[in-house]
Each structure stands twice: as structure tokens, then as C-alpha cells.
Amino acid sequence: MAMPYLKIDHVDKSFTRGAATTEVLRDISLTIENGEYVSIIGHSGCGKSTLLNIIAGLTPVTSGAVLLENQEVNSPGPDRAVVFQNHSLLPWLTVYENVSLAVNKVFGGRKNRAERDEWIRHNLALVHMSHALDKRPSEISGGMKQRVGIARALAMEPKILLLDEPFGALDALTRAHLQDSIMDIHMRLKNTMIMITHDVDEAVLLSDRIVMMTNGPAATIGEVLPVHLARPRKRLDLVADATYSRARAAVLEFLYARHKAPSIAA
């Protein structure tokens, strides 16, 4: 049997504060193939961001392990670039400089100055931000900031791109626009992506598989739903598509019938 690209192997996570221990994740096992787009969906507080941080290496596991290409992951690194929910651009750097910080660090030894410059511009062109290279984050819109955040992550040439509710803070129109951009980038670069979301439509539209998490404490994977929709996917064509509707219904059923949020259930 071939080794999976990413293997999350019986991961448990609990946080201890003083005498109290809270179990957040229990026995999470998941394998992801190269080039796959996987969404993780669940109610607030189910630990999906914790799971992403564990894959990123920002949070250590309590037990179990994460293996990327058969190597254990236990510290953060540019091979698992993160697109943060609130863009996390450094406000004193321009758009270009924010990406160049990453590129210079990751490719400092491998590419010369001209190649790095070319690579920075290439990645910003990929997210359609070439017009604002010298703008600071405070001078561009929320959607544009998130684009730059995506360009910065892509520019690290990661093995896996981790997206932590990347469009959560954006308005619906901007969000749709960026979802199309992400689909386009995924089509072209064929990179592996893991996205945290709480938007059912977003999950179905973008993913090859949807990982549905049960409610915390001690959340785990409730169900994994494959989405058999041909790519490229067009938002408008899918509205009436039966497969799309069935996948959407399955996720909704999981989230709102079988695993209601604690606050809704009460």
C-alpha cells in the first residue's frame, strides 16, 4: 500500500490549566492524498482550528502524530504554509514586502535576487494584486489583504496549504470572488489544501472531501463525505445540480440534525 501524503494518526489534544484538563480532540485519524482539497467543517468550538494548528505545528499534540510524507511534524515550517483568518499581514510592510519577507526566508539560499523578485511578482499576479505592490495593508480592502495572505502562503511553495476560515471575515460577494480564485489556483497548481470553514456551500463547492466534526469537548471526526463533482466547478451551474444538492443536504443534516450546536440544542 502506498504511503499517504499526509497522515493524521490517532491525535488527541487536551489543554491543561491548573488542575483542570479539557479534552478538545479525541482520536482523530485522517489521511489526505497529494493534490486533494479537504474541508473541515463543524460548529464553533469543536476544535477545528486546533486541528489545523496541530497540522501547522503551531500547537503540539497530546498523543498521536501527524506525518507529512512519512516525516513527523512537530514544529511549524514553510512546507505547511498557513493562510490566517485575519490575514496577519505585517502592517508596517507593503504588499510586496510582506510576500518578500517569506520568499527571502524560504528561497534565500536557492534563488538569486532577480529570481526572488520575479517569484514575488508572479505570486502576487496569481491573486490579482499586481496593481498594489507598494500599498500598505491599511490602504487596501479586507478581500485584498486576504489575497495577499494567500499569495504569501503560496510563495512559500508549501507541500500543504492550510486555510483557517480564510473568507470568514469577508462579505458574501468578496467571498465568492475569492473562492473562485482559490479554485482556479488549485486547478493550476494542483497543491494539497486543507480548509477550515463553517460555511456549508463553501465546503461543498471547493472540496474533494468534507470532514465533518462532532461537537466538543472531545470532538472527533463524525463523517467524511466525498464530493463527486467534476472540475472546473461553476457556481451557477451547481445551483441545480443533483450531486451538489445531495452533498449539501448531507452536510446540513449532519450539522443541524445529528450534531446540533450545544447552544441550539439547549
Added chain:
Amino acid sequence: MGAANLSLAQTESRTAKVVSISKTATPVAEALEPAAVIPLGKPGEGWKKTASRWGIWWLVNGVPPLITLVLLLIVWQIGFSKPGASLPSPSIVWSEASDLILQPFYWAGSQDMGLGWRVLTSLQRVLIGFGLAAVAGVIVGAIIGQSVWAMRGLDPIFQVLRTVPPLAWLPISLAAFRDANPSAIFVIFITSIWPIIINTAVGIRNIPQDYRNVAAVLRLNHIEFFFKVMLPSAAPYIFTGLRIGVGLSWLAIVAAEMLTGGVGIGFFIWDAWNSSKLPDIVVALLYIGFVGFLLDRIVAAVGNLVTRGTAAS
């Protein structure tokens, strides 16, 4: 994009204006030449506008303190013009010490020089002491802000030491250095370092977790993190500390020089007091006030320049 278009339109507007007057432009031509649409003032109106803006600025910011000053001088003059008054009135200060105001850089040997030179000597001490305090303060502040154990170990000690008045350090300093000049510099250093340390530490502790995550994903090492994330992120706090620090240094230098002697504005005051030249002291106070004000403004201006764009978005 919008901004770039606008500036382009403005540079073109001069030539474009001639076109729009001499020719009757068709709607298409107007659309192609956005510059022609922008209304432009008559030539020569620009400097008038600038002048009037300056006039208004003066009226709002210059006149009120001027009125206060005149009133103050009048009260002072009336209050101390009786014969046998304990302090000199403004007119006496002017008649006896106007040379100190008018010739700040006059030079007649090391015992007899203009106040400008004395202020510069004091400033040199402040510059060395404050400069050392700035470098050391930012480094120590960064360590305390970054490490919980460093904070636990050092913070209580610093909280005690920072309450020690500047002059209380002087005897120890004199004993250690056996020379007036380094002692004065040390007093400046030890006075101004505390607000720099404390503010830097607060600034470092307030670096958003997001920036730390970015640095972690990029695997920035300690030095890269210090220069590329820590310093820029904490810059507003650091400059608050520097500004308080420079104010304290200027407070301390005058007091220290009064005791250590030699050249400097502080010793000048002490010397003038010993030879009962009260008008000289009044002038020296004015110098100290103005220089202190300038120091504060310079540090604030540098801070504004450096922290431009640092405000989180």
C-alpha cells in the same frame, strides 16, 4: 490606482488647461483627457492659499500663547518692580542679561562663554547617556517582554530601582567613576533607562499572536524576529518610552551639573546663584525650557517618522 490617476491628472493639468481654453473640445476628447475636467485655480492663487492657511494656523496656535506670555510679563513686571523686590523684574533681566540672549555663541575663554556653548556641553552628556540608555533599555526591555522568567526575576528589582531619584545615584556614581563627566553621564543613563525598559517590555508583550505565528511558520530566527517583527511592532511603545526618557534626562542633567561643576547649563545656574546674578538664572531657565521642549519634539518627530504605517489595520 485611483491615486495614481489623480496625480497623473494633476501633472498634466497645466498643459491640458491651455488645450481646453483654445479649442472647443468634443465630449470624446474630454473623456480621453480627464485632466481637462478638473477645475484649476487662477495662476498665482496657490501661494495666496498657502499664505492664508499659515495665517489661520498662526491665529489659532500662535496668538493665544503670545497673549498669555504678554500677560505673564506684565504681572511679573508689576509684581517685582518695587525697590527691594526679592526677584528681578523682566525689564531688569533684559537690561542686565540681554547679552546672554542675544549672543548665545560668544566665546572669551573657558570661563566666559555664551549660554549656547554651555547648553551644547550639557546636550552632549545627555546624548551619550540617553543614547546608551536607549540601546540598553530596548534590549533589556525586549528580553523582559519576551521571557516570563526574565520578567519575574528582573521586574521587581527594576520597580524598586526606578523610584530612586536621579541625584541619589550621584554620590555612588562619583565614587565609582572618580570623575565628574562620566558620573553625570551615568546619572542620565540610570534616570532615563527605566521608562524605556518598561515601555519596550509592554510593547513586546503586546505583539499580536498572529505575527508570532507568521514568524513561526517562516522559521525566523531570534535575530530576524527581533529586527523584522519585534522592533517594528513595538515601535510605538518604544518611542513613548524614549520620549519620557529624554525628558527625564534633561531634568537630571541640570541637577547633576549643579553638583559636579565644570561646564554646562546646570553649573552655570549654580555659579550665577553664588555670584548673585539672578537675571542670568532667569535667562538660563528660558534656555533649559526651550531645549527641553525641542528635545521632546525631536524624539516625537522621529517616532512619528519611524512608526508611520505601524498602526495595526
